[in-house]
Amino acid sequence: MERRADPRLAERDDGLKARSSDPSRFFVPAAGLRLRQWDDELVVYDARQARTHLLDAGAADVLQCLLQSPTALSLAELAQALLADPAGQAEALTDDERAGLAACVDELSRLGLVEPQRPS
């Protein structure tokens, strides 16, 4: 059983650019997650897979953002939601930041915490 994951450790590869421009939207399956947050760490129990994960602050923010969103989000929308100031203004992401966010979502997807919703 896989119990530990640190999406920060996800390595970049040549496919990241392609993934970061992928039109997929992402969501968190509604049922079966239990969360507990301590400081900047989040532990997550995924009842569907009977797996437990420890997420760092960045991955925790991404997961919480997707959880709170009523709809699936694209990477651009996710970045907007994560970075927006109170007035709703968000700075544009650099290529590196966009790649980092894509890698994080990719890793959360690999863990089964996040799922892509392909355009119909």
Place this chain on the structure above:
Amino acid sequence: MRVAELTPPQLRRRLAGAGLRLRTGPVVSNVRSTLSEVVDGIALHYAEHIVEPDEAFADFHFSIDRPRGPRQWFKSQVLFRFDGEVHFNPLPGDQGFPMMEWGLNWCITGVCHQYLTLHAAVVERGGRALILPAPSGSGKSTLCAGLVFRGWRLLSDELTLIQPDTGDVVPLPRPVSLKNASIDVLRGFEPSARFGRIVHETIKGRVGHFQPLAEHVRRERETARPGWIVLPRYVAGAPARLEPLSKGRAFMSLIENAFNYNIHGARGFDILADLVERCDCYSFSYSSLDEAAALFARIGSAGPGGRP
């Protein structure tokens, strides 16, 4: 009645006959054996434990005896039978008492799912439990052994039973098992420790058990509120060092050292998360038992939340 109240012939007859209904904390085992090392081991190590009436319910029925056939006397062996069935390979003939202890651990971890069970030593002071989760070989039993001679009450040197409804720790005071150099370390640290027969060349090396203190056995119904989670690690030559551990890391360590977390499912997650929230969490490395005992004396005096 306690084991010490039985005369040696009475104890031998019970173990050779229908069995001895031995209470260890919340569980009762019906133990049968004709082996002298098992009889002697029970007489010494379980002297203060309660003997339940013959008609009392027993959670486990097991025996430790010689196999039938030539292995009774030729390079003799011992077998642990649970409900009459053999679940383990036999061990060499003088390992009957350690085999009983390992067998009882197996029974508890495999059956007692009314608790969330951690592979952790646990001691108590001032009503608060100090939980020491760690795999074998990390020095947790040695540390536990030292602490029980310095003001901490033994709850268990091996299995921490968490009561799901309350989150409290249920005592399971039994003989403390030490291996190899740790036996001599504890003898030097506390000459009054009463060891039974030392068994050589086990799968874990040289193994010795020492008798739990009578007062600790007599308080086996007193649960304790969790106070500290400390991940111990023996490091040769290192000074005693206690470092704060994040609750997330402490939580994952508990899972790695849990026997039945999966069986409890989402409730297991809640039980362990609540446990972590109630505790101060540290990692601890040490080589000197004296230094370790002194450091934990300060922690025990300060209480959870206090500065060690």
